Amino acid sequence: MKSAIAEIAQTYGIENWGAGYFSINSQGHLAVHPSEGDPRSVDVKRIVDDLIARRVKTPLLLRFPQIFASQVRKMNQSFRAAMREFEYTGEHRAVFPMKVNQRRQVIEAYLDEAKKHNYGLEVGSKAELYAAIALDQSPDSLLVCNGFKDDNFIDLAFVGTELGKNVVIVVEKLNELGRIIDRAIETGVRPMIGMRVRLYTRGSGRWEKSGGEQSKFGLTTSELLQAIKTLREAGLIGCLRILHFHIGSQITQIKRVKAGVKEAARVYAKIRKMGVDVDHLNVGGGAGVDYDGSKTSFESSANYTLQEFANDVVYTIKGVCQEENVAEPNIITESGRVLVAYHAMLITNIIDEIETVQGIRNISLTDNEPQVIVELYDLYKNMNAKNFLEYYHDALEHKEELFTLFDLGFVSLEERAKGEVLFWEVCDKANNFAKQAQYKSEEFDDLRKLLSAKYLCNFSVFRSVPDHWAIDQLFPIMPIHKLNQAPTDSATLVDITCDSDGVVDRFVDLHDVKETLEVHDYRSGEPYYLALLLIGAYQEVMGNFHNLFGTTNEAIVIIDANGDYHLSRVIAGSQVGDMLSYARYERDFLERGFRTQLDRQIKKGRLTAEGAERLKDEYERHYTGYTYLDPNGTRTEIQIRERD
DSSP states (O other): OOOHHHHHHHHHHHHSSSTSEEETTTTTTTEEEEEOOSSSSSEEEHEEEEEEEHOSSSSSEOOOOOHHHHHHHHHHHHHHHHHTTTTOOOOBOOOEGGGGOOOOHHHHHHHHHHHHGGGEEEEEHHHHHHHHHOOOEEEEEEEEEEOOOOHHHHHHHHHHHHHHHHHEESSSSHHHHHHHHHHHHHHOOOEEEEBBBBOOOOOOOTTGGGGTOOOOSSSSSHHHHHHHHHHHTTOOOOGEEEEEEEOOSSOHHHHHHHHHHHHHHHHHHOOOOOOOOOOOOEEOOOOOSSSSOOOOSSSOOOOSHHHHHHHHHHHHHHHHHHHHHOOOOOEOOOOHHHHGGGGGGEEEEEEEEEEEESSSTTTOOOOTTHHHHHHHOOOHHHTTTTTTHHHHHHHHHHHHHHHHHHHTTSOOHHHHHHHHHHHHHHHHHHEEEEEEHOOOHHHHHHHHHHHEEEESSSSOOOHHHHHHHHHHOOOOOSSSSTTTOOOOOEEEEEEEOTTOOOOEOOOOOSSSSSSSSOOOOOOOOOOOEEEEOOOOSSSSHHHGGGGGGGOOOOEEEEETTOOOOEEEEOOOOOOOOHHHTTTTTHHHHHHHHHHHHHHHHHHTTOOOHHHHHHHHHHHGGGSSSSSSSSSSSSOOOOOOOOOO
16 A cells, blocks of 8 residues: 555656655655755755745745756766776766856856866857856866857957867857968967767757758768868868767657767768867767656657666767777767756745636525526536436536527626536536546546636746746646645646736646646645746746746755755845846836826825825835735845845
């Protein structure tokens, strides 16, 4: 007999997608472990209660940098194990793509662990490169520059090289090479040069179009040969050290990884045989995260582990090098998602419940109701386990009749309201009988979704999980407490934006995609918190400011040797004023406009000078408020002083 907690853990799939970092403790609370299999854990509900007591309002983002570090170690251990097993002579030199999460505290947490393994950074823009040059990374690590480049980008890369960093300028288009050569001749500086190869192989999953023949990046075979010739003629062929390829993000099928690596390794071997001392092969990123725990090639999953990924990369490259009798290159990976996704979760509170079925307690019939309402009432009263299907179909017909009669003016607004309540009560009763009878049909699946509650959650889908809105990416979502009690309801989640797309109605499941989430009965005035997990990759940097909802409050949590937690840093989210400035509503402009309108009202005699001063103070007080909702209605300003 499974314990209640074990059954509930299975309901939310925590053992399938959690990668050993998440569990449910004996109090029925979500717990976080600093590394896979670590007996130490901290109680998320306790952390949230602590932050709330400090007047840090929800929604709030919790970061666990030790999980990030654990994933970096796992990457290193996986490649070291693969290289030992296959007696590979090259090294593994990973770089973390800053585009996955450029937040300074995230990059600093990565570099703390990366220095131990000589891992570096990858940048794709001048802004990212400017930041990376100033960061303290291992002197033996790489700083890989991808993306299209202008003269300023190339100049900045040379600055990094002169500073002593191992900057790799990856040529994406042939005309970039001429600029690099001119700059090298002008300065005498010799950077490491890489060539992105446009492979025939494509990845799998949502981003498979980013690879293959139609990729916007990379050199064709003829362009690659031309680039080698150009470097030889310039006397800079020794700078060409890296071949690079990338077949996509979140690759779901390991066979696509192997195919891409094999093709790239073959190109590497042929170039080595041309007398070019390329000694690094950059296999790009793409290692997938198993968001739904199914371990399949589904778009929100991956049918391989990090160790399998490393084994196949190393084994494939070694096999090609042996066939071609060339030296085995150092392997560069640009995996970011798989390293950082697990480390962050968003905590949101439920503001209210939007119910479809309103309850029949106050319904009473008189002798004057239209016949359609009387018949709906009879269906509700007389439905049983034998006739529920027939009565449900009858109710559907009566609903259409009700609205037709209303449109024709034969039913009053009060009567229409009474009929609607009766109809949904019939549906709810039929659904319960269908569940008891284990009756399965599409119409009842659709009905269950219609009857499910909508939980109004204090967050913005567009800010915190934009990939769910944009590409139907799944993220694990579950309560952080009450997990020793079986959930009794099901719900979809709606955010506080004024956009109908601000909903979450797809949830992880081992064998399918659920359209509702199992939840506990919502009780007004009693806090109920949900966690949106595995959101550390891309979600923050791609989140937008829809409705001018800004960044959320944030806390960085460290788990000590005794299994207790410390809030190493608490960072305030966006204030109203921050978001207004972002939209170019400067404070002076707004206050001048407000004062002008106050003066106008004073002149009209609608406001006194004292009343105008009170309104001005009230208006200006809100400038420093949190952009999200405060269900407690507190009027105090947020008590966090540290700002990004």
